[in-house]
Amino acid sequence: MSYGQGEPPWDPWKPGSQQPQWGNQSTSDTPDWAALADASASRNKRRRLLLIVGGAVATVAVGTAVAIAVVSANSGSDGKPTNSLPGSADLPGGSTSAAEPSFDPTSAPPPLDPLEFISSAKKDKAALSPDTLFPGSQVTLNERVYTKHARSSTTDCASAVRGTLPKALTANGCTRVMRVTYTTKGGVAVTVGVAVFDTADDATKARKATDDKSILTSLPGSGIDPFCRTSVCRTTRNSVGRYAYFTLGGFSGGKDVTTKDTKVFTAGDDLAEYTFRQIHRRGESQASAAASK
Template sequence: MSIGEGQVPGRVSTSPDWDAMADAHAAGRRRRKRLLWGGGGFLAAAVVAAVVATLVVTGGTSGDAPDAEGGPGAAPTQKHDPAADAMPDFADTTDSPDPLAYLSDARKDTAPLRAGLLFGTKDVKVGDHRYDLSGGDTTPDCTKRVDPALGAVLRKQGCTLFMRAAYSRDDAQVTVGVAVFPTAAQATAAKAGVSGGVTALPASAAKPFCAPGTVCRRTANSYGRYLYLTLTGLTGNKDASEGDQTVVGTGDDLAEYTFQRIVHRGRAAAEAAGKKG
């Protein structure tokens, strides 16, 4: 599901091949997977480069519904602002710097960050599947939207911002979480120490999923200074199972989409710098 440890193989020119980058990422996703199925005792392992995917019994506290932000004790958050969420597009240039250089250092990656800006505000299509985007949030407290074990890891590595977005297709729901760090090294270290995951952000209060004690699927990966996570499960707090390819495919699709959004951010920054140069 990813290019290994934030490196894009074969990048030698000053004009990055964006299609090749995406193809390499997709090939890695098909080639290198590890699935740890919890709750039923089944274990299937294969060689993994960067992605970690697990099916586990969820713990911690249940996540917030999209309309539950700002309750007692809640961390300061920012919700989607559709009027301000258009990510800039830049035409290709022959002298664009490497986008990974911008995504790896907060001193270069200076564009505004919030859930709506990173994920967009429209429903998304990945392959043949369309997913409904129901909401998202942004908080500077990286411990508030994740399990306690992961919160400790994010805090240790200096996480400065955490964003979530909620997607659904049929009975499957996904919460995507993105933790932002000052440097790529800190994001890589956080991924290496991942324990627990992002808490569920249901499509609505009437459609809970992945409450504590429910079997759901998690993935974790990093690129540049971003650690991106998914939590995928079934509406109604139903347990996911080993053979549920809808859960697996939905989580993988949204992890891929999130990766592409992060790359797009770096591409925009690199191409803007190339124009100025």
């Protein structure tokens, strides 16, 4: 019989433990070290492969988680970047109400009305004279200089006026008439008259009772010759509070006033406005003094 006849063939792809046993080999329990080495190498290869695949999956998962965390931390509820810290109410222990002190509501008293003080003799107690109402030796109005001359004060109201004005004043309780005369360039002279009453109603009634024939008597003196006694002159009349005030303007030389004599009209308007402001200022000073008490 030839060599090897009847023996099973050797398979190179199988481990030693699975190879057929030759007839002269021992069947004892001695370990097959080659087979064990092959099995160990196979397990290690499979373990390395699983670690590589698992590591790649884990890296992708961690990267996704980090990306989601970054986007969530830098996004507001509206999808826009949040560049400011949360308000104090959103912080632990924060409170907006505790940071703002509260005070009881207060309000300043309304200012006193100057007109109230010059509308009644009961409240209009400040000193009153031609010099207190028209102080100084001259006044500049709208860049025009007016020089003060004669002044007078009388409780006989009818003696200081002419025409229909005496009746208008006395019928409504006039208590006093003060007059002051001013001059300006061009020989223009203007007498200002202020009639005093107890109440604003009396002064208003007296003014409404006047007409174009209600004329203030001019006041010459202190270097001013008589004027507007026989010549044509320009007059104005008005009232504020318990005061009615009038002007009579013309030329100190006795010349008649015409519509072309704008200087006379301007002087009368300037001094009428000045008189109004002085009376109102009287009310302001008394209102201020009362408010400071």
